[in-house]
Amino acid sequence: MASEIAQPQSPETAMHDLPNGAPVTDHTEEPPSKRARLDDPSAPDNNTNNASQRSRGIAPVKAEFIIPRATNAEPEPNTDDAAEAARHEEHEGEEAGKKKKKRPTGQNTNRTFGSSQDEKGLCPSRVFTPEFSPGVCQWGERCRYEHDLRTYLKEYKRGDLTTFNGVCPVWELKGKCLSGWKCRLVGSHMTERETADGRKELVLIEDEERKQKTQPLVPFAVEDGTVNIAPMEAKIALNRKKVKTPRADAYGTWLDRTSRELEKVIHNRHFDEGGEVESKIDEAKEEKEENRARYIEPPFLPSEKRRIYFGPETPVLAPLTTQGNLPFRRLCIELGAQFTYSEMAMSMPLIQGYKGEWALMRAHETEMLPPTISLGADIVQGYGHSKDFRFGAQIAANKPWQALKATEVLSTYTPHLRVIDLNCGCPIDMVFREGAGSALLEHPAKLERILRGMNGVSQEIPITAKIRMGTRDNSPNALRLAERLILGGYESSTLGLGAPGVAAITLHGRSRQQRYTKQADWEYISECAALIKRLNSETAQVTDTVREPDPRTQPNGGKTYFLGNGDCYSHQDYDDHVNNAGVDSVMVGRGALIKPWLFEEIQAGQYLDKSASERLSLVEKFAKYGLETWGSDEHGVGTTRRFLLEWLSFTRRYVPIGLLEYLPPHIQDRPPAWRGRNDLETLMGSSNYKDWIKITEMFLGPAHKDFKFEPKHKSNAWDGETEG
Numbered sequence: 001m002a003s004e005i006a007q008p009q010s011p012e013t014a015m016h017d018l019p020n021g022a023p024v025t026d027h028t029e030e031p032p033s034k035r036a037r038l039d040d041p042s043a044p045d046n047n048t049n050n051a052s053q054r055s056r057g058i059a060p061v062k063a064e065f066i067i068p069r070a071t072n073a074e075p076e077p078n079t080d081d082a083a084e085a086a087r088h089e090e091h092e093g094e095e096a097g098k099k100k101k102k103r104p105t106g107q108n109t110n111r112t113f114g115s116s117q118d119e120k121g122l123c124p125s126r127v128f129t130p131e132f133s134p135g136v137c138q139w140g141e142r143c144r145y146e147h148d149l150r151t152y153l154k155e156y157k158r159g160d161l162t163t164f165n166g167v168c169p170v171w172e173l174k175g176k177c178l179s180g181w182k183c184r185l186v187g188s189h190m191t192e193r194e195t196a197d198g199r200k201e202l203v204l205i206e207d208e209e210r211k212q213k214t215q216p217l218v219p220f221a222v223e224d225g226t227v228n229i230a231p232m233e234a235k236i237a238l239n240r241k242k243v244k245t246p247r248a249d250a251y252g253t254w255l256d257r258t259s260r261e262l263e264k265v266i267h268n269r270h271f272d273e274g275g276e277v278e279s280k281i282d283e284a285k286e287e288k289e290e291n292r293a294r295y296i297e298p299p300f301l302p303s304e305k306r307r308i309y310f311g312p313e314t315p316v317l318a319p320l321t322t323q324g325n326l327p328f329r330r331l332c333i334e335l336g337a338q339f340t341y342s343e344m345a346m347s348m349p350l351i352q353g354y355k356g357e358w359a360l361m362r363a364h365e366t367e368m369l370p371p372t373i374s375l376g377a378d379i380v381q382g383y384g385h386s387k388d389f390r391f392g393a394q395i396a397a398n399k400p401w402q403a404l405k406a407t408e409v410l411s412t413y414t415p416h417l418r419v420i421d422l423n424c425g426c427p428i429d430m431v432f433r434e435g436a437g438s439a440l441l442e443h444p445a446k447l448e449r450i451l452r453g454m455n456g457v458s459q460e461i462p463i464t465a466k467i468r469m470g471t472r473d474n475s476p477n478a479l480r481l482a483e484r485l486i487l488g489g490y491e492s493s494t495l496g497l498g499a500p501g502v503a504a505i506t507l508h509g510r511s512r513q514q515r516y517t518k519q520a521d522w523e524y525i526s527e528c529a530a531l532i533k534r535l536n537s538e539t540a541q542v543t544d545t546v547r548e549p550d551p552r553t554q555p556n557g558g559k560t561y562f563l564g565n566g567d568c569y570s571h572q573d574y575d576d577h578v579n580n581a582g583v584d585s586v587m588v589g590r591g592a593l594i595k596p597w598l599f600e601e602i603q604a605g606q607y608l609d610k611s612a613s614e615r616l617s618l619v620e621k622f623a624k625y626g627l628e629t630w631g632s633d634e635h636g637v638g639t640t641r642r643f644l645l646e647w648l649s650f651t652r653r654y655v656p657i658g659l660l661e662y663l664p665p666h667i668q669d670r671p672p673a674w675r676g677r678n679d680l681e682t683l684m685g686s687s688n689y690k691d692w693i694k695i696t697e698m699f700l701g702p703a704h705k706d707f708k709f710e711p712k713h714k715s716n717a718w719d720g721e722t723e724g
Contacts, residue, residue, distance in 0.1 A: 118633075179632045186204075302455050344426060345357050392464070398434050410461075423466055444481050467505065479528055498552065501555050503560065509567075609658045620698075
């Protein structure tokens, strides 16, 4: 059974039956979790001679685990950022009469998954009802679905899964399966009873005791334990343009009027001496004051919004395109992540009520619990820990009105958000060409206006920003940009608007041009951290000047948090960044995808050499969470399999600590062909996508005949993700 496979292996030989019938033998003598401490004087990492022997860019796998490769073998292509555009290209339509040019992509992108569905579906009026008490079908004879329950179960529905001990994980947890008769494990929660007239009737079973035990962790969670579910009526109204956004409209109008006023003021200041110039300036100032008098301040100024906290004990999971889904975030929360973000959502689809984009805001109730904060943490005054969340949303926009409207509808329909983060660092071409993502780095005044407007309409939800060093190599502008986001730019000081009120800034230590081809520049991140620390503490430098910050526009009582991002792959990396780079916390992206127990390592302060069976148990847990999220019917199983395969394309990059000659491991290092300490470990490190499918079949059964996972390139592509 799958649950038996997922149990940790003993030091002795352990046998598992894989789908192809090959046994898996564990030849190791180590305990399941071998812990290698760096503070051990005998550890290889402390040996400078060993460090000098490392080959740059190549994982130092021990010789006995290396598989010799043919000399004419093709090298792995460098496509570390190829996967990031896959999801967003779905929103980009092809121009009329033109064929879209497809760029070379990696093994993790642009797959055609086919459809995972029953041969003939069961009518919705029959899904949850007993056999002889069906609901009324609104379509009658025109209905294209099956109405006879026994016929559906026998002829059209795929057979029950034999994994999870044959018990539906959703029913086992909640006492009720939300997929009803369509569940692929319906045999565990159905029975046949005899009616008064002697007939045999099929009925679904609900366990009242289990239902009582699964009370929601937070009062605003729905039946399946999720939050931030926008009502369908709201999505329909948004799609039909019937939802009003009064705060965004009023603020946008005021911003436009202020921009025109700013142009007048700046233009008049370029005149030579003369009384005419002074009179024009005076007229402009009078008009500016009249304009300001017509502006109504938002109900929540940055100083009045919820306080947030980032600290050394709060590692953050980055917004991840495609893979930042609810099951993966839930898994990372269990392993020690303190904050998570949604996948990057585009503003226009949110405003237009697209279901797919609003689904990104869905969070699990465990993400609504307060973070774990150490005693004596340096938190700002007024911070309410009991009211804090772990989940925030990230959006992308190229125009102020889009960002404002998206922020207002998010704060209205999904109010349980820790922050709303503006993506100013996404490097993918589609987003950049539209003027969103990292394109905003080239327009700092526009970016400031967007963030100021978002603060004006987000009610009590704080606003944050995630940026890159710049758009081009050798010309970073993040330092100037960070100063503008904390104090406000020249335009704002001219009009006396104060700071834009950004509660936190995250800097990814690469430029847009670098993508993921070079190591993150933590020296530059350290410079930016020092600047922000000075701006937070030495306000006297701008006191009594035109740039003196208005206390009402200061978030968190005057403190802007600063997070670093890039290439964090071990607890040693994390501690070094917090202690030496001076960041408040570190945002982890690809490192968590490759080994989500990185958060455990950060908490424990040591490496964890997870055995293959322990890692497989995490895969099983992801599969269970996927069925709870997307359903245990055929469609839900197919969706779970798809996202599990996407995740396995990253986990296969993990080289176990016990196989390495030297520590620490580097995320950019690529291993030579290697074999594991047992067959299962070798299988989980395979670069062949067919082996990934075998792993999913351990828990989700054989894939549907229409399911496809054919990569465009079958080479050993080294794929990456968007850290939004």
